Amino acid sequence: MKTCSRYLSIPVLVAILIALAAAQSSEDAAPVTHHVAAQAPVLGPSRQMGADRASPPAGSHFTGIVNAAPNPWMLQATLPGAVIHDISFPTARVGYAAAELGQVWKTTNGGTTWKEILNVGFPYYWFGVKALSANLVVISGFNDSNFEGILRWSQDGGTTWSSDVILTTSGWSYRTRFANGQDGLVMDGLNLDAANAAHYTTDGGAAAADWTADVPDPAGGWFGNQFSLLSNLHARTSGITYCDSPNGGQTWSCGPSVDSVFDGPVFFVNDTNGWVGGGEISPAVEGWVHRTANGGTTWSGRTLDSPWPIREIRFLTAKMGWAAGGNLYTAVGGIYFSRDGGQTWSLDVNTSAEMDACDSRTSGTHFQVWCAGYNSSSNGVVYTLKH
16 A cells, blocks of 8 residues: 655745745735825815825725615705814704814804804814804814914804913814813824824813823824714724723723724714724725724724715714715715614715714704815805704
8 A cells, every 4th residue: 555755845845935935025015005095284285194005905895875765965055265174063053163274153043054253364274163062162273383283262152262272382183072071182183293192181171281182102193083082981083093092081092093094083872883984085086984883892894985085974873874075186075874883885965075074963863964074166065964
């Protein structure tokens, strides 16, 4: 009877080693592409938000379907010359919009008409607004002449404003969010000479001394404009990396971005169900969404590949929500809808504008959602959906 040796001959071993080395070399030489998420700000000198990443592996990506019966979104208002980055509705009637070149707008009829209540012009850029009540409002952003990250307060619904509350002298601050009347968080989007900072307050944040800065990720990198801050002070933010804080931004743990390219907006409806979005404007114009059902312990692959970057996510429940975005440079944008927690998506409305911010109000079984952005003519647009 013939027997087979369990040892490989030297020529065979050499061939295998060469093949493995070639495979490893091919893997190590995977092409690296410079992906660009956005140019910010839109008006005036801008800086590029991007990263060098290996080409994403091919996988099961899902494009949103065109729904035969989309939700009836309505273009509610157009705000001339307003590049809107954030909106806040403390009531169903009163709302605020923050825009570039020092603009703040207000509505008192649910978004049908808007009035400009602040315009300090260049070098001010407002990227965030949060109304804690109809009259108590905070706006945040930066002074582009000296790279101060700042915020201002109004106690009277925007009639008068405080002087600048300076958070940093070496970068840009983006949005402000409060978990309650005392605990607030501001995330920076750019730092000139260090990793981006987070600023937290535990006593209302009226003055600069009320804010403390820390660094979520010492490795550095930009974050998207939308972050999540729940009433239990659990915060999440993402961009180049994904970071998680259990205490309103006082301490952080960070890891790789959820998407293999990078992330942008983050939204958690509770401590279990959350979503991250993202997108790029170069070398391709596209966007994506991932979901988690276990608080971020694990994440899905891309459940949406859209033809424009996703800039904002808003869910009313663990099942029902929207993902909005766009790219003004190619005049594309719109809002996707999901009724199954972000597992599948359908196109609700094509706006041909870059949608940057959403807010919502609910009352019993009724709700209203507002999403705002800007078009290629640098005019603000506000869309609404009422049920």
